[in-house]
Amino acid sequence: MLDKDCKFCQVIRGEEKSFKVFENDFSFAFMDKHPINPGHVLVIPKSHEPDFYNLDNEMYQGLMGAVKELSATIKEKFNPKKVGLIVAGFDVPHTHVHIVPMHDYHDITSKSLMEGKRANPSEEELTEAANMIMNL
Ligand SMILES: [Zn+2]
Numbered sequence: 860m861l862d863k864d865c866k867f868c869q870v871i872r873g874e875e876k877s878f879k880v881f882e883n884d885f886s887f888a889f890m891d892k893h894p895i896n897p898g899h900v901l902v903i904p905k906s907h908e909p910d911f912y913n914l915d916n917e918m919y920q921g922l923m924g925a926v927k928e929l930s931a932t933i934k935e936k937f938n939p940k941k942v943g944l945i946v947a948g949f950d951v952p953h954t955h956v957h958i959v960p961m962h963d964y965h966d967i968t969s970k971s972l973m974e975g976k977r978a979n980p981s982e983e984e985l986t987e988a989a990n991m992i993m994n995l
Pocket residue numbers: 861862865866867868869906907908952953
């Protein structure tokens with residue numbers, strides 16, 4: 860079930876612009892507009908639920924299956940040293956898994972991330988990154 864006022868539910872319904880890279884029955888994936896590194900993707904369940912541990916098992920497994928596949932694609936296309944995951948959700952109250960291409964351990968513990976001062980790529984750069992992930 861989707862929520863009419865939720866920004867990520869609006870992304871799923873196509874009411875809010877996103878740079879989509881993947882969609883199936885359980886999940887929707889799109890480029891983070893403020894990436895830690897190029898190739899940073901958000902994967903969300905097609906159900907409005909603020910906390911991942913409250914998703915039903917089928918939705919959770921569908922979500923994490925997509926996360927696994929997309930992580931492998933991001934490793935291949937962006938060639939980071941590691942691919943990391945973050946599930947926090949302080950900003951938007953709809954479960955979202957950050958898939959982060961990591962070149963350094965501190966990519967997910969950096970001061971700039973903690974302070975919300977991440978990169979601000981252009982729409983062209985986001986489109987290019989989305990196309991790299993979709994065109995495996
Ligand atoms: Zn939602």
